[in-house]
Amino acid sequence: xxxxxxxxxxxxxxxxxxxxxxxxxxxxxxxxxxxxxxxxxxxxxxxxxxxxxxxxxxxxxxxxxxxxxxxxxxxxxxxxxxxxxxxxxxxxxxxxxxxxxxxxxxxxxxxxxxxxxxxxxxxxxxxxxxxxxxxxxxxxxxxxxxxxxxxxxxxxxxxxxxxxxxxxxxxxxxxxxxxxxxxxxxxxxxxxxxxxxxxxxxxxxxxxxxxxxxxxxxxxxxxxxxxxxxxxxxxxxxxxxxxxxxxxxxxxxxxxxxxxxxxxxxxxxxxxxxxxxxxxxxxxxxxxxxxxxxxxxxxxxx
Ligand code: C5P
Numbered sequence: 508x509x510x511x512x513x514x515x516x517x518x519x520x521x522x523x524x525x526x527x528x529x530x531x532x533x534x535x536x537x538x539x540x541x542x543x544x545x546x547x548x549x550x551x552x553x554x555x556x557x558x559x560x561x562x563x564x565x566x567x568x569x570x571x572x573x574x575x576x577x578x579x580x581x582x583x584x585x586x587x588x589x590x591x592x593x594x595x596x597x598x599x600x601x602x603x604x605x606x607x608x609x610x611x612x613x614x615x616x617x618x619x620x621x622x623x624x625x626x627x628x629x630x631x632x633x634x635x636x637x638x639x640x641x642x643x644x645x646x647x648x649x650x651x652x653x654x655x656x657x658x659x660x661x662x663x664x665x666x667x668x669x670x671x672x673x674x675x676x677x678x679x680x681x682x683x684x685x686x687x688x689x690x691x692x693x694x695x696x697x698x699x700x701x702x703x704x705x706x707x708x709x710x711x712x713x714x715x716x717x718x719x720x721x722x723x724x725x726x727x728x729x730x731x732x733x734x735x736x737x738x739x740x741x742x743x744x745x746x747x748x749x750x751x752x753x754x755x756x757x758x759x760x761x762x763x764x765x766x767x768x769x770x771x772x773x774x775x776x777x778x779x780x781x782x783x784x785x786x787x788x789x790x791x792x793x794x795x796x797x798x799x800x801x802x803x804x805x806x807x808x809x
Pocket of ligand 1: 537648649691
């Protein structure tokens with residue numbers, strides 16, 4: 508009797524962009540970036556089990572907002588890996604979702620990276636790191652970072668990664684907004700707001716990279732920057748009140764996470780993070796509040 512392989516579960520972190528410098532639109536519709544990613548300790552868990560056909564299930568408070576079909580980025584990851592190895596993607600992918608959906612925290616990318624690593628282990632395809640990263644880059648600009656985690660500078664459309672050193676844990680609070688924002692719409696709004704103004708080449712900030720390396724939260728707070736923030740605020744003006752509530756409560760700095768609408772607050776220490784979280788929860792300006800730290804490990808079999 509042949510036994511089915513045991514299920515494989517992979518844990519994958521969310522990210523916050525501590526710097527997101529956005530260049531002008533490229534001919535392919537993407538934007539060149541200097542994208543400094545930091546993985547943070549909010550996780551999705553992706554479990555894969557042999558099945559007769561590709562099946563996606565999603566659990567978690569926002570599960571209803573996640574497509575449970577082949578359009579799901581996790582399904583596309585399994586299909587891409589299977590195709591490269593002459594296999595059929597006969598797998599049940601279950602996503603236990605804790606990362607805010609369409610929140611600017613790379614939840615969909617995390618699920619894709621998780622499904623890829625999990626299917627590779629389940630099927631014994633033994634894909635190299637390079638092959639996994641290449642599939643990730645085909646799936647989406649943020650997917651390679653979900654695989655590697657930690658901290659990294661993403662060039663190109665964000666997929667060309669250079670790992671960055673971090674000198675300690677940073678304390679973060681995330682305010683989850685009602686509903687999501689569409690990433691392409693936020694980029695379009697960024698272009699619209701810039702109009703004909705000249706857009707400089709996106710460059711990583713040396714001060715920010717040094718603050719990460721030193722584990723210096725105050726210096727990092729001074730260097731946080733997100734070029735998509737004006738666009739996210741333009742599409743969702745209510746985020747300004749959330750940012751203000753966290754800053755008034757003692758956050759070192761506040762910014763929109765990626766394309767939003769999740770907002771991120773850097774705190775001096777764990778105690779301050781809990782105070783900021785309490786104030787945000789009481790402010791009535793967000794749907795939920797999460798406290799965590801970064802860096803976090805990339806996609807890991809558990
Ligand atoms: O790569 P991904 O599928 O995550 O990108 C989603 C959308 O975000 C793209 O279709 C594009 O509109 C926008 N984007 C961009 N420049 C990037 C990354 C994403 O314009 N560097």
